[in-house]
Amino acid sequence: MTDNPTIQIEINGQSVQCQPGESVIAAADRHGISIPRFCYHPKLSVVASCRMCLVDVEQSNKPLPACKTIVSDGMVVRTKSELAIEAQRAIMEFLLINHPLDCPICDQGGECELQDVSMGYGFGETDYQQAKRTVADENLGPLIATDMTRCIHCSRCVRFGDEVAGMPELGMTGRGENTRISTYLKHSMESELSGNVIDLCPVGALTSKPHRYHGRSWEYTQHHSISPHDCVGSHLYYHIVDKKSSEKNRVTRVVPRANETINQNWISNRDRFSYQGLEHHQRLKQPMMKKSGKWEEVTWQNALYAVQAKLEHVSPDNLYGIINPTATLEEMYLFRQWLDHYQCVNFDHRLKECDFSDQAEMPLYPGSLDLSLEAVETMESILMIGGNTRAEAPLFNHRIRQATQQHQSRVHELNMLDFESNYPQGHRCIVSPQQFAHTLSGWLMLASDEVAPNLPDSSSKSGQAIIDDLTASNQSLIVLGLSAQSHPQSSQIRRIAKRLAKKTGSKLILITDGPNTAGAWITGMLPHRKPFGQTPETVGQHITHAWQQRSANYILYQVEPDLDCFDGHLARSALEHANCVIAFHSYRSPSLEQHADIILPLSSHVENAGTFINICGQWQSFSQAMPHRYNSRPGWVVLQKLCHLLSNNHPIVSDITTLSQTINNQFNTMSPSFTRIPTKEPESVKPLNHKLMNHNYWSPFKSDALVRRASALQQTLNQSKLLIHPDTAKQYAIRNKQVVTIKSQYKTIQLPCEFNLSIPIGCSAIHQGCDSVLPLPAIGHITLSSVEGDQT
Amino acid sequence: MIEPGPVCYRTLAYPNSHHLSTYQAIGGYEVIKDIITNQTPADTIIEAIKASGLVGRGGAAFPSGLKMSFMPKSADTIKYLVCNSDEGEPGTSKDRFILSENPHQLIEGLLIAAYAIGASVVYNYLRGEFDVPYQRMEKALEEAREQGYVGQNIFNSGLTIDIYNVSGAGSYIVGEETAMLESLEGKRAYPRAKPPFPAMSGLYGCPTTINNTETLASLPVIIQQGPSWYKNYHSENSGGTKIFCVSGHVMRPKIMELPLGIPFTELLDKVGGIRDGNRLKAVIPGGSSMKILPAEVMLNIHMDYASLKAAGSAIGTGAVIVLDETCCMVEILTCLMNFYKHESCGQCTPCREGTPWIYRTLIELLNGKSSVAAVESLCRIAGNIEGKTICAFGEAVAWPVTSFLQHFSDEFIYFAEHGHSMVKGRKKS
Amino acid sequence: MSNPILTAAMINKIDHCSSKFPVDQKRSALLMALRVVQDEYGWLSEQAIDAVADHLSLPRIYAYEVVEFYSLYRRKKPGKHVIKVCNSISCYLCASQDLIHLCEKKLGIKLGETTPCGRFTLEETECIAACAGAPAILVNDAVYHEEVTATKLDQILHGLTTNEVPND
Numbered sequence A: 001m002t003d004n005p006t007i008q009i010e011i012n013g014q015s016v017q018c019q020p021g022e023s024v025i026a027a028a029d030r031h032g033i034s035i036p037r038f039c040y041h042p043k044l045s046v047v048a049s050c051r052m053c054l055v056d057v058e059q060s061n062k063p064l065p066a067c068k069t070i071v072s073d074g075m076v077v078r079t080k081s082e083l084a085i086e087a088q089r090a091i092m093e094f095l096l097i098n099h100p101l102d103c104p105i106c107d108q109g110g111e112c113e114l115q116d117v118s119m120g121y122g123f124g125e126t127d128y129q130q131a132k133r134t135v136a137d138e139n140l141g142p143l144i145a146t147d148m149t150r151c152i153h154c155s156r157c158v159r160f161g162d163e164v165a166g167m168p169e170l171g172m173t174g175r176g177e178n179t180r181i182s183t184y185l186k187h188s189m190e191s192e193l194s195g196n197v198i199d200l201c202p203v204g205a206l207t208s209k210p211h212r213y214h215g216r217s218w219e220y221t222q223h224h225s226i227s228p229h230d231c232v233g234s235h236l237y238y239h240i241v242d243k244k245s246s247e248k249n250r251v252t253r254v255v256p257r258a259n260e261t262i263n264q265n266w267i268s269n270r271d272r273f274s275y276q277g278l279e280h281h282q283r284l285k286q287p288m289m290k291k292s293g294k295w296e297e298v299t300w301q302n303a304l305y306a307v308q309a310k311l312e313h314v315s316p317d318n319l320y321g322i323i324n325p326t327a328t329l330e331e332m333y334l335f336r337q338w339l340d341h342y343q344c345v346n347f348d349h350r351l352k353e354c355d356f357s358d359q360a361e362m363p364l365y366p367g368s369l370d371l372s373l374e375a376v377e378t379m380e381s382i383l384m385i386g387g388n389t390r391a392e393a394p395l396f397n398h399r400i401r402q403a404t405q406q407h408q409s410r411v412h413e414l415n416m417l418d419f420e421s422n423y424p425q426g427h428r429c430i431v432s433p434q435q436f437a438h439t440l441s442g443w444l445m446l447a448s449d450e451v452a453p454n455l456p457d458s459s460s461k462s463g464q465a466i467i468d469d470l471t472a473s474n475q476s477l478i479v480l481g482l483s484a485q486s487h488p489q490s491s492q493i494r495r496i497a498k499r500l501a502k503k504t505g506s507k508l509i510l511i512t513d514g515p516n517t518a519g520a521w522i523t524g525m526l527p528h529r530k531p532f533g534q535t536p537e538t539v540g541q542h543i544t545h546a547w548q549q550r551s552a553n554y555i556l557y558q559v560e561p562d563l564d565c566f567d568g569h570l571a572r573s574a575l576e577h578a579n580c581v582i583a584f585h586s587y588r589s590p591s592l593e594q595h596a597d598i599i600l601p602l603s604s605h606v607e608n609a610g611t612f613i614n615i616c617g618q619w620q621s622f623s624q625a626m627p628h629r630y631n632s633r634p635g636w637v638v639l640q641k642l643c644h645l646l647s648n649n650h651p652i653v654s655d656i657t658t659l660s661q662t663i664n665n666q667f668n669t670m671s672p673s674f675t676r677i678p679t680k681e682p683e684s685v686k687p688l689n690h691k692l693m694n695h696n697y698w699s700p701f702k703s704d705a706l707v708r709r710a711s712a713l714q715q716t717l718n719q720s721k722l723l724i725h726p727d728t729a730k731q732y733a734i735r736n737k738q739v740v741t742i743k744s745q746y747k748t749i750q751l752p753c754e755f756n757l758s759i760p761i762g763c764s765a766i767h768q769g770c771d772s773v774l775p776l777p778a779i780g781h782i783t784l785s786s787v788e789g790d791q792t
Numbered sequence B: 001m002i003e004p005g006p007v008c009y010r011t012l013a014y015p016n017s018h019h020l021s022t023y024q025a026i027g028g029y030e031v032i033k034d035i036i037t038n039q040t041p042a043d044t045i046i047e048a049i050k051a052s053g054l055v056g057r058g059g060a061a062f063p064s065g066l067k068m069s070f071m072p073k074s075a076d077t078i079k080y081l082v083c084n085s086d087e088g089e090p091g092t093s094k095d096r097f098i099l100s101e102n103p104h105q106l107i108e109g110l111l112i113a114a115y116a117i118g119a120s121v122v123y124n125y126l127r128g129e130f131d132v133p134y135q136r137m138e139k140a141l142e143e144a145r146e147q148g149y150v151g152q153n154i155f156n157s158g159l160t161i162d163i164y165n166v167s168g169a170g171s172y173i174v175g176e177e178t179a180m181l182e183s184l185e186g187k188r189a190y191p192r193a194k195p196p197f198p199a200m201s202g203l204y205g206c207p208t209t210i211n212n213t214e215t216l217a218s219l220p221v222i223i224q225q226g227p228s229w230y231k232n233y234h235s236e237n238s239g240g241t242k243i244f245c246v247s248g249h250v251m252r253p254k255i256m257e258l259p260l261g262i263p264f265t266e267l268l269d270k271v272g273g274i275r276d277g278n279r280l281k282a283v284i285p286g287g288s289s290m291k292i293l294p295a296e297v298m299l300n301i302h303m304d305y306a307s308l309k310a311a312g313s314a315i316g317t318g319a320v321i322v323l324d325e326t327c328c329m330v331e332i333l334t335c336l337m338n339f340y341k342h343e344s345c346g347q348c349t350p351c352r353e354g355t356p357w358i359y360r361t362l363i364e365l366l367n368g369k370s371s372v373a374a375v376e377s378l379c380r381i382a383g384n385i386e387g388k389t390i391c392a393f394g395e396a397v398a399w400p401v402t403s404f405l406q407h408f409s410d411e412f413i414y415f416a417e418h419g420h421s422m423v424k425g426r427k428k429s
Numbered sequence C: 001m002s003n004p005i006l007t008a009a010m011i012n013k014i015d016h017c018s019s020k021f022p023v024d025q026k027r028s029a030l031l032m033a034l035r036v037v038q039d040e041y042g043w044l045s046e047q048a049i050d051a052v053a054d055h056l057s058l059p060r061i062y063a064y065e066v067v068e069f070y071s072l073y074r075r076k077k078p079g080k081h082v083i084k085v086c087n088s089i090s091c092y093l094c095a096s097q098d099l100i101h102l103c104e105k106k107l108g109i110k111l112g113e114t115t116p117c118g119r120f121t122l123e124e125t126e127c128i129a130a131c132a133g134a135p136a137i138l139v140n141d142a143v144y145h146e147e148v149t150a151t152k153l154d155q156i157l158h159g160l161t162t163n164e165v166p167n168d
């Protein structure tokens, strides 16, 4: 807040300390003095157009807008003088003459800023007799509903698109009384942050489409939680209906919880609309066991005994504990404790990776230990390697955008796909997966002034320019995205990135999968680490090995094998040949139903409690927002029971905070610092010699089980298609828009293809769409043929 | 229709008034050449402009020298001069002829002002309909560039002053100075909330001065003849010359550059008096946004800033709109409000909502479907707009309403009570 | 790649407009660029607006905002000649309403309409700064005709009809 307040003003006789350059409204807000407003929003530029905040300022003969009036020493402000009240009433009357007065049928009713302010400042009566304006609605897509007649032209939504989302999708068109908010071309809003306009709109003009007519604000209880989707861990509120009996205990919407250090005032569309998946018909309601090929519902007790019986005689080196980084820290900790009873050593959570050879050199957990999200905004130059932060971690991306907006930061990029960014781009280099690690290794040679790398001229040039910029900047950052980590040479990539960071004096951060990859590392969900970074006696098998086994025993925790893994097909065929598969999940899914022996129904994120550790190492706990539904149980409860069955000594705590505290204490006392682990000198990396490689790019709305079942988000996706450069296509005699056959090592699928000039030569890209996720490796070699070619 | 004059219209006395040779023959570009070759200090020029008493001819009558002195002196950022050639105020038709008939003098004026405020780039923003003026300005600029008067290294001094003509696309509000800056940035003409004022943060956030075409075209003559020549042009301290555009119910509507301070009756004589021998009813003395004054006031007035201010109106753009006794004031006010309803930019609430409200109230009155209460509400609505808007458009809407009702309320009430006009016995339509 | 909407000549003109502004302020050229294209086609289709926005590398919504704000831009194809009669105060005082009625009668259309032959569109305009020459007419957003009487109107319309031939 105020560091060294130097300015003193007076509002309504009360003396108020202000920062220089601050507006009257900001100062008043800090002191709890309410000034009505519509267009003002602390995170947006000030336009002072609604005029609702007019106040009486001594020395001015006219009322002045508090949002645009900068404090000056000795200023005397009155918000309730005759001049101020008269002005506020006048504006209120103008706003209401054309606004429908049917609050009871408006979706915003009860939480409408216009309604609230009019209670306080309206006349109650007007002599306006003329017809009210009506405005045609816009179709903004499946997420945002419009009722444009209610719009009061505050322009918050327009400024949001321009200033925050970096995607001006809405504009003000027309003039005077014909001014309209419009996308103009009737397309949906596509920004990953677009849902925030719902919160920004002070009236019922922009509302949530999935939430529409589902409830009224006064019927909700609000519950604080942490987003279960990405490594930022946005703070949010679940709004839960607990009055109407028919919809009792149902999340009706999700809104952001303002938090300056994490997500500020925003959440991503994934965070906002994924709650729809909570009610999906595939929710598991009862423990299930397969008896002679048929699924039967069983009691919890029988299910747990059955689990125990199944595991009793398995050999530890044939037992694999595989957990999704969507699980909580507590679940992971208990998962490990439970399987430790069976001497299990084969743990892993790195579902979307395939190269682990540098695992010993990794720190206690990836992400970044010495960087805050806020500090990202102060970076002068940033190098993004292999990823699309807009999709992977939208609010991390927002910090990068802020850096470009507020500090003119330059953002450079080495990528395999030409992702659209929402900030001005610096030097960019888009290369095929074959060339990707090779290019990066060449850049390291440039940075080390070694022999000139064997790179094409353009890659060399941009590489040099980027290195020079990173080196010259006082604050610079290298970001390793998710695709870089799915790359077959990701170990080398990580090593090079580390070295490059050191050489250029940059910080390094890894974008990680799911909300709790850091937690997974800390709790030892790895073959080579025990909890808190302790070294195991034997190093187990990593996940790719796990999937290459036959007749193995798998414990899958929140894993949908074909949809969550680097190579869905490989995972699925491993399960097909497994000896035993025990799955913990909230949803039934075809692959689990086909291959599992026992499925234990986990409570969903809202019904669960626990801790996620985000990309910057912040421990964020959330409590249970509503009672568990059906006969599902929170994972931490189930796992404790399983431990207890094995050993009566195992303590059962009924309060999760005790458990969290225990983990935190152990973390603080046991964790070694990995700052000194030597990184292997990166070798010079050769290009991969596959003729054709494919990048199977997941939509962010396919990233986990919950969001995959959120209907409105799924409606925003197009059909999957294969993108390919026409020159590459020529080699396979493939024409534009043709259906093609794609063969990976294990799997053959067919998809329509589309020519795209931004795809590097020698590779293709599948943009996963609304259809189910395609079981190809995230990045891998393929062969292509046209369908006709196949038939002949 | 248009007469030569002593300052902005001085070339009009000659054939081919817009040619470079014509302008050069009367000493054109000598003033700026002197200034630049003698390296006259900028302050000296600004002081001279202050001393001349020149005030903005674009409507707001802000002292021009003072405005120039607001520009920061430091040389570390680029500074801009913007010439407001949007000429949108109803009744006003003067800048159009400076642009088309005396473009070189405007260019010299731009150079003088740019030099004085340290601007290296000048934008001359012409309204989109000004096709001939735009062509003439472009031609003149080309000639001036060829002569080395404009561009890099002007008059071999090492100094750069670039001038560009820019064309608008149809909007009255773009004449408001900050709206013009937005428009120059390629956006809708939404006036900016002030402060910051353009001198601090104008075009692209850089210090900017905006002046009207007539203001800027006056500079070469003011500097050439000296501030006191200008200031005392007519009588002591009368404040120079002004282009008056007399329109409406007069015999020969005309545009004339005349000394400030001449009696209104003299102005009326020059246009042959009221048409058809009718009697004068009222005058809007400074463009449609200024307050209307009834005949008895106007007949005793001198056309200068102080007198009109004292009478409760203003000289504005110098657009003198004359109304004779046949006018129905309800109808005239409706015509004005039709304009403002159409031209409101729509960003701020009072203007966006209030202006159409006033207009529709008047239409109902004209249709004989109104009441005395509705007439009274007109003033209330206008009062609720005035002083609460982002830009002075709010006043431009409110002032006609309040002044019409101040001076002619009987006509409005009569109309409300009888359903037709007091003047022509206008029937319900 | 050649753009089917922006011809090389138009791009030339647009680039000339852009050259008046600082290199990092391409948006400034938007108004004039749209005018360049409109002058060619008589109006601005969606494709034309998109093409201008794309050429200047601007979000398309920026172009729509501008097109919908300024009144000289047209979103519908007008007749070959657009006759605009000024109807603001000075012209109004000089019987611009009568002039409008006269035009309507002569062209056989109402304000805002286009003659069936596609030759004329009739509109009204706000003050065009021809107040001392009231009533005034603006033809094709560029040519002023002042002190317009019935005879003068005939001449103007006739002139437009006959001048058309060589243009065709």
Ligand SMILES: Cc1cc2nc3c(=O)[nH]c(=O)nc-3n(C[C@H](O)[C@H](O)[C@H](O)COP(=O)(O)O)c2cc1C
Pocket (backbone or CB within 6 Å): B055, B056, B057, B058, B059, B060, B061, B062, B064, B084, B085, B086, B087, B088, B089, B172, B173, B174, B175, B176, B177, B178, B210, B211, B212, B213, B215, B216, B391, B392, B393, B396
């Ligand atoms: C609604 C409105 C419209 C205006 N239109 C014009 C105009 O068309 N031309 C002009 O020179 N000034 C116009 N002005 C005044 C300008 O804002 C500004 O005061 C002027 O250009 C400054 O130049 P000056 O000091 O030389 O008069 C307008 C102001 C308002 C509020």
Ligand code: SF4
Pocket (backbone or CB within 6 Å): B173, B190, B191, B343, B344, B345, B346, B347, B348, B349, B351, B352, B389, B390, B391, B392, B393, B394
């Ligand atoms: S007063 Fe009218 S014209 Fe001026 S900013 Fe407000 S809405 Fe726009």
Ligand code: FES
Pocket (backbone or CB within 6 Å): A036, A037, A038, A039, A040, A047, A048, A049, A050, A051, A052, A053, A054, A065, A066, A067, A068
């Ligand atoms: S909140 Fe200040 S004008 Fe809208």
